Every structure is written in structure tokens, then in C-alpha cells.
Amino acid sequence: MKRWIETIVFWGAFALIWEYGVAALGIRRYLLPPLSAVLQAGWAEREMVAGDAWVTLCEVLIGFAVAVLGGVVLGMLIHFSAFTRRTLYPFITALQSMPKIALAPLMIVWFGYGFASKIAATFLFAFFPVVIATLGGLSGVAANLDEHFRALGASRWDTFWRLHVPAAMPSFIDGIKISMPLAVIGAIVGEFIGAEEGLGHLITLATANAKSDLMFAAILVITVMATFLYWIVEMASRLVWWRGKAV
Structure with a gap:
């Protein structure tokens, strides 16, 4: 309860400072x-804002899902295949070093x-943290534990499922928590470059028409969306029993 009160007080103070600090x-x-002008502009154009927010949300969720799936597969391939580690891993690292x-x-x-270009941009921004987190989690398993499982006669599948997956899960969760905000950034960047709908397009349109209040309304919606999606990922991570409430 105390944590919620502190959060409400902080954001309430932030809203008051924004509202009255501008005039002061x-x-x-x-x-x-x-802030009142931003909220009024967002409410006046609520149908357009809601429609663009839905488009951006779909882009983020689909791109994030593809990034997580692709990142896990690539991380596993790099970990278990020496050939992939020597060839594909340097290529992915070089791709990550390029400005997105x-x-x-x-x-x-x-x-x-x-829609496809926004999914691709979202994937491009979000997949690398998942690759590194998956690879780091799988590589972090102690060698003596692998030997212990083999001594007990465990199959490769049992060793992977009962040892490597639980050991990699904390690192994987941290990776997707980093990846989720990046997915939002990727979708918005894709909309900035070229789109006919979405919150990034709305910001571009509002800027071109000198509607700074509508532009800030779109930015506020993006911020709320990114925060909410991150919160969902964090709440889902609490279901992982070996991390418990420490996440």
C-alpha cells in the first residue's frame, strides 16, 4: 500500500509541476x-489518437513476439552449435553495431x-537483447552440473529442459524486459520514417501542423503504453518461481 501511495504522490507532483510550472x-x-492543454487536445482528437494507438500497439506486440521467438532460437543455435557461434554470431554482433x-x-x-516494415523495424530494435540474454543464461550453467546430470543418466533433452532452461530463465526475463521498451521505440521509428497511421505518424502530422499540444498528447500515450507493457512483462516474470518476488 505504501508503494502505491508513493507512486501516486510522485506522479501527482509531476503533473502539478508540469501544469503550473509552464506558466510560472x-x-x-x-x-x-x-498538461491540461495536452489532455484537452488528446480528448478532442480521441478517435484518431485511439486508432493510431491501436495500430502502434499491434505493431509492438507482433514485432516483440517475433523478436522474442527469433532471439531465443538464435541464442540457442549460437550456444549449442560451434559453427553458428563462429559464423552467425559475429554477423549478428555487426548488425547490432549499426545505427538502427x-x-x-x-x-x-x-x-x-x-504494416510489415514496422514489424521489421520493431524486430530490428528488440531482438538482440533477447539473443544475448538467452545465450548468457545458457552459457552460465556450471560445467559440474552438466556432468552431474550425465552421471545420473539424464538424456540431452532432460538436461536441457531440467537444467539449462531453469538456469537461463532469469537472464532471459531480464532480456525481454530490456527488449519491450526497445520494441516500442522500433515501432515509432518505423512510423517516423514512413507510415500512414500510428502514433509516430500522428506526431509527425502534429509537428507539421504546429499542434504541439497534440504532439505531446501522442508522446504521453506512447509513454503510458510502453510503461504498461513493461509492467505486464514484469508481472509475468513474477510467475517464474525461481526468481520469486526478487524480480
Whole structure:
């Protein structure tokens, strides 16, 4: 209960500072509109905001799911295959070192302005932390535990399922917790580069029409969405018994 009270007090104070600090400091509304103006603009365009938010949410969820699935598969391949570790892992590392925003226009060229390019951009931003987390978790299993399982006559499948998966799960959870906000960023970047709908497109449209209050409303919705999705991932991670409430 105390934690919830502290959270409510903090965000309430933040809202008050935003609302009254703008006028107190003499900040022009086109630079930073007060919170009330942002909320009014969002409510006035609520149908458009809700529609664009739904598009972005779908892009994030699908891209995140593909990134998690692809990241787990790649992490397992790199861990269990020496050939993949020597060939594919350096390629993935090199791909990660490239600036994602520079690669985002290629998604438009390859996949067009539709839904697929946003999924590709989301995947591009989100999959690498899952690969590294999966690989790190699997590689962190002590060698003596592997030997112990073999001494007990466990099959490779039993060793993987009963030893490697539980050992890798904490690292994997940390990876997807990092990946989720990156998935939101990837979807928004993809919409910035080229889109006809979505919150990133709404921000671009509001900026072009000098509607800073609507732009901040879209940013606020993105922030709430990213925070809520991260909270869902964290709550789901609490179901993992070997991490318990320490997550």
C-alpha cells in the first residue's frame, strides 16, 4: 500500500509541476504546453489518437513476439552449435553495431509503407537483447552440473529442459524486459520514417501542423503504453518461481 501511495504522490507532483510550472516559468505553449492543454487536445482528437494507438500497439506486440521467438532460437543455435557461434554470431554482433535509425529506411524500401516494415523495424530494435540474454543464461550453467546430470543418466533433452532452461530463465526475463521498451521505440521509428497511421505518424502530422499540444498528447500515450507493457512483462516474470518476488 505504501508503494502505491508513493507512486501516486510522485506522479501527482509531476503533473502539478508540469501544469503550473509552464506558466510560472513563462514557457511558451508551442514549446511546452501545460498538461491540461495536452489532455484537452488528446480528448478532442480521441478517435484518431485511439486508432493510431491501436495500430502502434499491434505493431509492438507482433514485432516483440517475433523478436522474442527469433532471439531465443538464435541464442540457442549460437550456444549449442560451434559453427553458428563462429559464423552467425559475429554477423549478428555487426548488425547490432549499426545505427538502427540508419537501417530503418531500408525497411521501407524492402517492405513498403505498410504494416510489415514496422514489424521489421520493431524486430530490428528488440531482438538482440533477447539473443544475448538467452545465450548468457545458457552459457552460465556450471560445467559440474552438466556432468552431474550425465552421471545420473539424464538424456540431452532432460538436461536441457531440467537444467539449462531453469538456469537461463532469469537472464532471459531480464532480456525481454530490456527488449519491450526497445520494441516500442522500433515501432515509432518505423512510423517516423514512413507510415500512414500510428502514433509516430500522428506526431509527425502534429509537428507539421504546429499542434504541439497534440504532439505531446501522442508522446504521453506512447509513454503510458510502453510503461504498461513493461509492467505486464514484469508481472509475468513474477510467475517464474525461481526468481520469486526478487524480480
